[in-house]
Amino acid sequence: MGYAHDYATAVMRRGRVAMEPVDFVPDWDDRPRKEKFYPGAERFPLPDGDFPEDASVERGLSGTGGDAEFSLPLLGGMLRDSYGLVGRRLAVQANTDLGSLPLYTHANWSRGTASGGGLYPVGVHWVSGPSGPLTPGVYHYSPAHHAMQRLLSGDVTGEVRAALGGAGPDGELPDGNTDQFLVLGIRFWQNAFKYNSFSYHAVTMDIGALLQTWRMWARSRGLRMEPALWFDEERLGRLLGFPAGEEGVFAVVPLRWEGAPAERAHPAGAPGEGAYGGGVQRRTEERSRQVISFDTVLRMHDATTRAARERPAPGALDAAAAPPVPAGGERRPLPPAAPMTLSVRRALRARRSSFGRFTGQRPLAAAQLAAALRAAVAGAGLTSDAVGPGSAPLTSLYVFVNHVEGIDPGIYVHDAAAGELRLLTAGPPGSFLQANYFLANYNLEHAAAVIVPAVRTHAVLDAVGDRGYRLVSAAIGAAAQAVYTATAAAGAACGVALGFDSVSFAEELGLAATGELPLLLMMIGNERERPADFRYDLVSSTNPDPRPAPRSPSPDPDVRSRQGTR
Secondary structure (H helix, E strand, O other): OOHHHHHHHHHHOOOOOOOOOOOOOOOHHHOOOOOOOOOOOOEEEOOOOOOOOOOEHHHHHHOOOOOOOEOHHHHHHHHHHHOOOOEEEEEOOOOOOOOOOOOHHHOOEEOOOOOHHHOOOEEEEEEEOOOOOOOOEEEEEEOOOOEEEEEEEOOOHHHHHHHHOOOEOOEOOOOOOOOEEEEEEEEOHHHHHHHHHHHHHHHHHHHHHHHHHHHHHHHOOOOOOOOEOOOOHHHHHHHHOOOOOOEEEEEEEEOOEOOOOOOOOOOOOOOOOOOOOOOOOOOOOOOOOOOOOOHHHHHHHHHHHOOOOOOOOOOOOHHHOOOOOOOOOOEEEOOOOOOOOOEHHHHHHHOOEOOOOEEOOOOEOHHHHHHHHHHHHHHHOOOOOOOOOOOOOOEEEEEEEOOEOOEOOEEEEEEOOOOEEEEEEEOOOHHHHHHOEOOOOOOHHHOOEEEEEEEOHHHHHHHHOOOHHHHHHHHHHHHHHHHHHHHHHOOOEEEEEOOEOHHHHHHHHOOOOOOOEEOOEEEEEEEOOOOOEEEEEOOOOOOOOOOOOOOOOOOOOOOOOOOOEO
């Protein structure tokens, strides 16, 4: 058994046994920047992608994409809507950092994609070849400037193709012969300064959340988005200039680009003619005076990097699939999902965490719950080079119902194929939920429903090795982002949290027999009327007020807890 098994167990039990170092306290005055900073790097502004309104969230979740091609306006629009800064929002809410948020130096700027703790640790790099609009090279996306920073000149896309290697579960990698790639990296200190050893769990979910945003955004415009999670990570790390033990490469996304030749002039896997002989020499400048390395994070990264080029064979994950929902039992049919008529862009601008503003006085419509569950299924089915479109689902969804119209309070398991909820335990679950949530920013009994995704994590690790931990976390992060976006589009509120006793939830759900681990709390519901909010948009929108209906949540702050919410 690899180290990832031990780490998964430690994360599962952290509500009862603190992860080392138990005496660590974040130094907020010495916190790192929320993005990498390259002094002197030339910047190239990106367009915002102000094109006609995109298709609805419905298409982004259920569509299959198409053969459309990326362009610079499309790339700029996707980056702005996903990870770019789009506004500042303040509100009276229950989060612990409320007192500092009005101060400019502590401001959190809203973005379309959720992030654990609001830390946004994912670095987006663009490796562009001759078919791109800029000089071939390596670029870093700066969210604060909505611009690309050139880090290296020269066509090094052959290095990326070589690092990607062979085929995925359904044949060759999608667009693997392209010369345009987005590469997602993590600088560990950006998250570990707050979460120490737990940070590796959080950042791998952040990767999934961003990939899901891109997938919804791309599909809504007829584009295809298939990430690779298995590749020669050391080779790409050297190319991007990542110091060993400080940064890692977590995903590569090939882009089908307009005007690119159908076949490359050089074979895939060979460096491009005239390719730069080394890697990025520029180094990001660190703000923190003291940078701490956590042994658990380093060991976990080493474990998930080993055998990173050995992509799982087709069907390798079948043995780790979610258990089928037992037949029979007391069942509650779900109505058709509420329509999600907002465009992906508008829904992403409206998305934010509820932070204790739920009210149980206005029950959620069952159709809105159905929409959230449908989105969770779609998000958890994040396809990649390891998971093909027809693969068996890895994730089960358990639903704690408090206040949903037409559905009695109780604990259920979602049967996606039947469109039903199967009752596990009758009766209001609010007291259990609140007793096993150890943060102060939500009253879970006030949420209309709490959706808990669970995965047979240890079975995944047995099937594909330690790198499967990233796959599991990415799928859960993708489910969270899908639910956030869908609830905004369906006129409901959402909040996601990691601060709960997983052991108690596993016991309550009877998961010992299946080996599933509860990995997240996704709360949905209605909010109190007439909130005290402030909103300032940094960028224009086709609809300056993206609220889909008068009763939908006011689109206020995208702030996050300093204690583990998303």
